[in-house]
Amino acid sequence: MPALTSAKPRRSAVVLLATAAFVMLVCLLTCSASGAATGNSSGLVWVILTDLSRTTLTEVSLSEAITAFLTNTSATHQYLNTLFRPAPIILDTGGNLLTALTQITVLLSNPLTFPSVLFLAETADVSASVVDMLRQNDTTSDILIISAHSSNTRLCDPKTNLRTMCMVPRDMINVRGLLEVVSNQLNWYSMSLALSNDDYGDGVAQAVTSEGQTASTTATIVAHAFMNGAASTTDDDAVVASLIKYRARGVGCFLREAETRRLHAAVERNRRAANSVFLIASRESLNVLPDLTSDVNGTAKPWGAIFVSAYTPPAELVSQGFFPTTHGTAVDEYGAFVLSHLLDGLLMLDAAKGAIDNMSALRAARFRGYTGNVAFDSIYYQRVETVFSLITASHTVRNPLVTWTLKNYSSDAAQVNANPNVTSALIKTSPLRTAKICMASPSNCAGVMGLASLIPIARSCTVLTGPGSDAVVMAVTPVVNEFHIPQLDYAVSNDYFTDNVHTYPYFSRSLPKNTFADVAVTQLCVHYGWERVIIITSNDQFGISRAQSMATRMQQQNLYVEATYYLSDGNNATVADCMEKIYAKLVSRIIILINPFTAAQAETFFRLSDYLTYMRQYIFFMDSALCHAAAASANGDALRQKLPSSICIYPNVTQTRLEALNTLYTSSDYATTRQEMRKLMSDGGFLSSVESCDISSISPYAGFAVDAGYVLIDSVSRAVAENVSLNVAAHLLPYIRSTSIDNFAGDCTIDSTGNRLYAAYSINIQLLNGSSLFIGTWNSKASPALEITEWSFVWLTNSTAVPLDTFRDASFVLSTAFSAxxxxxxxxxxxxxxxxxxxxxxxxxxxxxxxxxxxxxxxxxxxxxxxxxxxxxxxxxx
Missing domain, CATH: 1.20.5 (Single alpha-helices involved in coiled-coils or other helix-helix interfaces)
Structure with missing residues (x-):
């Protein structure tokens, strides 16, 4: 059937209608604003920008409440009637950002409606966007902005928003209070978080990272998920599945009212979650409060509660005469919260005697208001002396289940559980039924250097793996000891950490001590008849002790350490200077290199031989860091070819095991797991490593790291089988230190001191032309330990004969000895x-x-x- 009209005219009509609607909106706003402004030409223009679609308040009832407040002769304010025009300009955005920006633009275009004070009672997204627009030019940057609803960092940071005052306590304080209350008063050892997919949720997510360290106690956050404003039931069901994946019964919800109701409905649809998951919402969901009914003596229990800062409830606002006409029929919990903070914003201006241009006076204001004691911190200029309450329909802000009071940022909060028996009867506990493994690792592919910055170690970790650096182990140890977190490292082999059990009581490792590798190097030198060596290490306590350990092993085999060099860093210039000194003075060609390098420094070390060509006459025993760097690099083979006959000693992994694990790792069944792994690494701060490192397969150089994973799997499995509570992280330590498995890199038996008892290494050598060649193994359990399986290959001398330990002639040896x-x-x-x-x-x-x-x-x-x-x-x- 042919169309009656074409699509093009219909699109034109839609455009015309939209344009007409926009023009009508602007005209209406101009007329209403002008009418409000011309009603009284004296006093400052003040504007309230709010979203009334989330409350039963209307412009009429809101205006009625504010008028009642200003005209109340018994009120404490003195300056507001002379400071402001009698009525504010109220702009209802309907929660639409475009509408909000349009309304503000209209006001700014008219001198009669240009605001001196702007009250923002909007969402974080809208509020932050409006503030960004006003701060873009000088004419609007002096407008005083008072936020009566949102309080995230983007909006309330005084460094970026010099003329903004936030009446609501910061989101970070809300997060800290929730973590401490659920941990101390509700006995939650695990919890999940549901966050709005907007600026509010993003701000809370950032706060969780920092406040997890600041809170005095906290539950282990085992999962978090973001909810979209508009999503299908399938999407909501997927959110619930992710929140309960690790069997947490408690969920903290930083969601809007509609999102909280959708989440509750999805919980009810989930058989595993229904009647077991308890939701704790924030101020954004205050209007669900009437649904949270309970009877402590009956079977009816609330499906959730709300953790919210102080406000005056609707009944009290009505009784105080704020709604003489409507008598409160048009105010709900959310509207009461917003109105309470609006009124305290006005009282703050009155306390500053109307000095809206004096930020110091505003920040020094202190009074008793509709949201409790109102005061601001002298450093951060944010609300202090705040009180948060855990409430239900039966236990409102006037008789809450629990209160959490923070006097200032330098003191601990006071917690009061009015009736612990009632609280425990209404809110279920949330035990920790899964182990949270935190990973700390160097920010490069090779794992050869400490973290560029310490990754925050959440006290909620059940066990910490890494960090793979001597220096970083020392740095994080105070935190590990303070919170009794078992630590399993996969790259730190220095004897110092397990020899000092009182200083490092929670340190264990899945790799052998340095002693084993030192003996392997020594025996290889003896095997090839090399009687003198040179050692290069770092100039710190770890490098010095490692060099001494290596020298001791050499002396036990009657080998001569010709010299030991200590590098201040791994930069190109430092290494080049060291090589120049060696080439000028020393006889030996055998160099044992045990200095830590970053990934970039490792590559430049190999390329140094392009300029110092004599380096290709030396045989380097390379530290595992350099070997791993070459293996992880895309052009690793080309790098190693620059130093022919360089030798690597690395974890011994049989080819069968390596292929089996890689087959499983790269299979299509594990595609989702690989994506989750990449996301976890990105979220943990390893985004650059994910993008630059080859994680498409598992390398034998990562053998001890893989063993660390198997140790944790074995330890947690045994602990769970014996019904050991994971609420206390230290309970897992004896299971780690009694591990005895053989899954990947040989026998991995960890003793009571945290040491791996046995070592098995593979040995390869870089051929003169071609890739590296596997030449044998060293196994501490075998006799003899060293087994060379490959004899015939071309050395750096272009011969299959084993080179001598020097390339110098007799005259150099004599002249060097005489000059020495x-x-x-x-x-x-x-x-x-x-x-x-x-x-x-x-x-x-x-x-x-x-x-x-x-x-x-x-x-x-x-x-x-x-x-x-x-x-x-x-x-x-x-």
């Missing part, structure tokens, strides 16, 4: 000559004596028998 200590050499030569002279004199004396004896015996000299006995040294008998 000429005085000692001269004395040695003189001593040698003197020794020869003494031996020669003794020999001549002995020869002369024998000749005389022979002559006497042949009677060639006329001597008596007595003289002959004297010549022979025979004494007469006494």
């Amino acid at each position: 200590s000429p005085g000692a050499i001269v004395i040695s030569i003189l001593g040698f000559i003197l020794t020869i002279a003494v031996f020669y004199f003794c020999y001549r004396h002995y020869r002369m004596q024998k000749l005389v004896e022979q002559a006497l015996e042949a009677n060639q000299f006329p001597v008596t028998d007595e003289e002959l006995r004297c010549l022979r040294g025979i004494k007469d008998d006494v």
